[in-house]
Amino acid sequence: MKDEPRSTNLFTKLDSVFIRKEPFGLVLIIAPWNYPVNLTLVPLVGALAAGNCVVLKPSEISQGTEKVLAEVLPQYLDQSCFAVVLGGPQETGQLLEHKFDYIFFTGSPRVGKIVMTAAAKHLTPVTLELGGKNPCYVDDNCDPQTVANRVAWFRYFNAGQTCVAPDYVLCSPEMQERLLPALQSTITRFYGDDPQSSPNLGRIINQKQFQRLRALLGCGRVAIGGQSDESDRYIAPTVLVDVQETEPVMQEEIFGPILPIVNVRSVDEAIEFINRREKPLALYAFSNSSQVVNQMLERTSSGSFGGNEGFTYTTLLSVPFGGVGHSGMGQYHGKFTFDTFSHHRTCLLAPSGLEKLKEIRYPPYTDWNQQLLSWGMGSQSCTLL
Numbered sequence: 001m002k003d004e005p006r007s008t009n010l011f012t013k014l015d016s017v018f019i020r021k022e023p024f025g026l027v028l029i030i031a032p033w034n035y036p037v038n039l040t041l042v043p044l045v046g047a048l049a050a051g052n053c054v055v056l057k058p059s060e061i062s063q064g065t066e067k068v069l070a071e072v073l074p075q076y077l078d079q080s081c082f083a084v085v086l087g088g089p090q091e092t093g094q095l096l097e098h099k100f101d102y103i104f105f106t107g108s109p110r111v112g113k114i115v116m117t118a119a120a121k122h123l124t125p126v127t128l129e130l131g132g133k134n135p136c137y138v139d140d141n142c143d144p145q146t147v148a149n150r151v152a153w154f155r156y157f158n159a160g161q162t163c164v165a166p167d168y169v170l171c172s173p174e175m176q177e178r179l180l181p182a183l184q185s186t187i188t189r190f191y192g193d194d195p196q197s198s199p200n201l202g203r204i205i206n207q208k209q210f211q212r213l214r215a216l217l218g219c220g221r222v223a224i225g226g227q228s229d230e231s232d233r234y235i236a237p238t239v240l241v242d243v244q245e246t247e248p249v250m251q252e253e254i255f256g257p258i259l260p261i262v263n264v265r266s267v268d269e270a271i272e273f274i275n276r277r278e279k280p281l282a283l284y285a286f287s288n289s290s291q292v293v294n295q296m297l298e299r300t301s302s303g304s305f306g307g308n309e310g311f312t313y314t315t316l317l318s319v320p321f322g323g324v325g326h327s328g329m330g331q332y333h334g335k336f337t338f339d340t341f342s343h344h345r346t347c348l349l350a351p352s353g354l355e356k357l358k359e360i361r362y363p364p365y366t367d368w369n370q371q372l373l374s375w376g377m378g379s380q381s382c383t384l385l
């Protein structure tokens with residue numbers, strides 16, 4: 001948080017040059033429902049640490065958490081610089097008509113566009129933490145059980161309501177043959193013979209999301225799971241095969257415990273498939289050949305990348321988290337959160353005197369003072385000229 005002193009050239013030797021981290025002013029944080037505590041408090045902590053005032057809009061969809069946050073937070077935070085606003089899309093729309101100095105939004109690309117459009121009216125900078133369809137490539141040389149364990153854990157965690165979850169698997173028909181029994185055995189081991197009675201599997205947030213997900217169960221062919229119970233908002237851990245690219249399950253972010261498998265013949269075809277689509281928030285590649293993992297990394301783009309692993313990187317404070325392209329812009333976590341909510345102000349404080357020394361830069365220009373100038377500024381002169 002301290003001022004960061006920066007190097008100078010010959011002409012600024014006597015000056016003090018530094019970067020100061022200053023608050024933007026008033027920050028609006030719009031939080032989602034899927035991890036309603038963490039995805040609300042992590043940005044809030046960073047915005048406050050950076051010295052901003054905050055208007056916090058928790059998700060109205062995760063009602064229980066919304067209620068607790070609205071009750072508890074004002075008890076601990078200075079109410080003259082902090083407010084919780086409750087409401088749905090209409091209230092959020094009204095909120096967005098006001099001028100903020102920074103907007104931090106977590107949610108869907110669809111709503112992200114609304115937020116960015118509203119921000120543009122006031123030239124307000126934004127961080128957009130969006131989602132997308134995260135591909136998960138599985139190479140032929142993998143051990144199916146290892147991959148099944150890892151992919152299933154990350155897919156079915158929080159009942160699949162995770163923006164960085166692997167959204168679909170890309171693999172050869174041969175690998176699919178071996179992966180299916182392995183996935184079945186993993187699911188049984190994780191959640192028992194009747195996953196609905198497992199204490200380790202979550203439920204779908206509300207009826208609207210449940211109905212959306214249940215409709216997706218009709219895509220392709222159910223290979224594992226497929227059961228649902230409306231009264232319990234339960235969707236079984238499901239694997240779909242024979243899925244067409246044009247079906248809804250391959251068009252929208254799934255955000256539920258459903259894993260479609262799409263067949264590709266090679267890593268080249270997988271890369272082509274991925275690059276034909278919007279840049280995802282995360283990309284996963286499983287292979288026993290580091291060459292294949294590296295190819296995936298080098299020839300694609302995504303917010304983050306996991307080689308032979310899921311989204312464990314989100315637990316690290318040492319790396320930034322955020323999307324690219326359609327999956328968002330800006331980044332946070334750890335120190336990156338503080339930086340996101342800080343304006344990095346360049347400051348140069350010169351001595352008030354010494355005008356004689358500075359006079360050589362003024363016209364009329366001669367060969368002599370021009371040469372002296374470019375020498376004094378060193379290699380950096382081109383940035384000025």
Ligand SMILES: *[C@@H]1O[C@H](CO)[C@@H](O)[C@H](O)[C@H]1NC(C)=O
Nearest residue numbers: 035037038039042158314315
């Ligand atoms: C939420 O944040 C807490 C505190 O940093 C952390 O211990 C926990 O693992 C986080 N939960 C998730 C699901 O990321």
Ligand SMILES: *[C@@H]1O[C@H](CO)[C@@H](O)[C@H](O)[C@H]1NC(C)=O
Nearest residue numbers: 141142143146286287288308
């Ligand atoms: C790679 O191969 C080894 C040896 O067969 C196996 O133990 C390991 O699980 C494999 N890893 C993956 C990601 O398939």
